[in-house]
Amino acid sequence: MSAAVSATMSRRTMLAWMAATVLPVVAVVSRSDAAAPRVIPMRARRFVFIPDRVKLKAGETVVLSITAEDVVMGFSAPDFNVRADLPPGQAVKVTLTAGKPGTYGFLCDIFCGSGHENMSGLIEVA
Numbered sequence: 001m002s003a004a005v006s007a008t009m010s011r012r013t014m015l016a017w018m019a020a021t022v023l024p025v026v027a028v029v030s031r032s033d034a035a036a037p038r039v040i041p042m043r044a045r046r047f048v049f050i051p052d053r054v055k056l057k058a059g060e061t062v063v064l065s066i067t068a069e070d071v072v073m074g075f076s077a078p079d080f081n082v083r084a085d086l087p088p089g090q091a092v093k094v095t096l097t098a099g100k101p102g103t104y105g106f107l108c109d110i111f112c113g114s115g116h117e118n119m120s121g122l123i124e125v126a
């Protein structure tokens with residue numbers, strides 16, 4: 001009788017242990033998968049961003065992974081309140097969340113040579 005009770009207890013203990021350890025891990029993994037934003041690779045070189053048009057859904061959060069290929073550039077999207085320095089050869093991640101539908105500009109904000117002033121692109125939120 002006491003062996004049966006102790007077997008029941010240990011099964012309960014094991015279930016409790018599994019609930020306390022395994023289940024939260026599963027929950028965390030699935031939650032982070034669901035929340036993982038789309039990553040959009042971009043390149044920057046004199047005097048273009050590639051691509052220079054980025055299409056987002058309203059409310060969508062994305063990560064722009066931007067690599068400058070030649071000289072130090074800047075990335076600035078003032079309507080999204082984000083900017084970053086882009087040292088050459090380094091993928092810099094910029095997270096932004098699309099708000100209302102519309103077309104918004106981004107630009108290079110570090111002087112990178114003659115032509116810098118035309119180095120820009122558009123984020124289209126639909």
Ligand SMILES: [Cu+2]
Pocket residue numbers: 073074108109110111112113116117119
């Ligand atoms: Cu520039």
